Amino acid sequence: MATLRVDEINKILRERIEQYNRKVGIENIGRVVQVGDGIARIIGLGEIMSGELVEFAEGTRGIALNLESKNVGIVLMGDGLMIQEGSFVKATGRIAQIPVSEAYLGRVINALAKPIDGRGEIVASESRLIESPAPGIISRRSVYEPLQTGLIAIDSMIPIGRGQRELIIGDRQTGKTAVATDTILNQKGQDVICVYVAIGQRASSVAQVVTTFHEEGAMEYTIVVAKMADSPATLQYLAPYTGAALAEYFM
Numbered sequence: 147m148a149t150l151r152v153d154e155i156n157k158i159l160r161e162r163i164e165q166y167n168r169k170v171g172i173e174n175i176g177r178v179v180q181v182g183d184g185i186a187r188i189i190g191l192g193e194i195m196s197g198e199l200v201e202f203a204e205g206t207r208g209i210a211l212n213l214e215s216k217n218v219g220i221v222l223m224g225d226g227l228m229i230q231e232g233s234f235v236k237a238t239g240r241i242a243q244i245p246v247s248e249a250y251l252g253r254v255i256n257a258l259a260k261p262i263d264g265r266g267e268i269v270a271s272e273s274r275l276i277e278s279p280a281p282g283i284i285s286r287r288s289v290y291e292p293l294q295t296g297l298i299a300i301d302s303m304i305p306i307g308r309g310q311r312e313l314i315i316g317d318r319q320t321g322k323t324a325v326a327t328d329t330i331l332n333q334k335g336q337d338v339i340c341v342y343v344a345i346g347q348r349a350s351s352v353a354q355v356v357t358t359f360h361e362e363g364a365m366e367y368t369i370v371v372a373k374m375a376d377s378p379a380t381l382q383y384l385a386p387y388t389g390a391a392l393a394e395y396f397m
Contacts, residue, residue: 174237186220204228221380245270246395254370257384276387296332340368343389
């Protein structure tokens with residue numbers, strides 16, 4: 147049997163000591179006390195921030211929205227069917243954000259900014275908070291440039307400026323979507339970036355809109371954010387914030 151000499155043992159110990167690397171980290175961890183209807187109640191997350199991302203033991207992620215003295219309300223970014231009472235939850239220390247880049251132009255994505263059009267991943271080097279603070283009134287530029295919708299009745303009676311908010315109200319099947327899609331189609335060659343957010347619609351309706359955009363060449367300057375009717379309520383809630391964050395990136 148081979149034996150090790152004292153100097154060899156000493157050398158091996160020194161190498162092991164030099165390679166030893168001890169990292170100390172502090173994690174904010176809580177426990178699930180209640181879960182249901184897309185909401186989880188957590189205790190123990192005393193240092194969590196509003197809007198912070200959390201990760202459950204089984205992989206589901208959530209966003210802290212309701213901060214109370216005894217528990218924290220987390221909206222689940224998934225169905226949460228595998229989350230159990232008493233399981234651990236870890237705070238990530240990051241506020242909810244999405245990746246942003248010009249590569250999103252012409253793509254169809256979900257509320258988490260993940261592509262759902264089957265054309266591969268989207269490379270993005272930047273990210274943006276889904277709830278970014280709005281600029282103050284003084285720092286904002288006044289509305290100075292018109293936005294032509296291409297619909298004569300609207301452009302003649304209700305002129306719209308770039309940067310201005312407009313609300314389209316109407317009953318079902320009265321043409322609200324047609325007005326929005328026609329406006330996007332008429333922006334071709336106008337140096338305008340369009341973001342179409344479909345919330346709670348049927349997949350067939352969204353596919354029809356995307357097909358129209360492709361046929362008319364509008365997808366070159368358009369991003370479609372789609373959360374279908376069968377998606378969790380939390381992700382439908384996030385969809386307009388995702389669309390706004392992407393639009394603000396191009397401003």
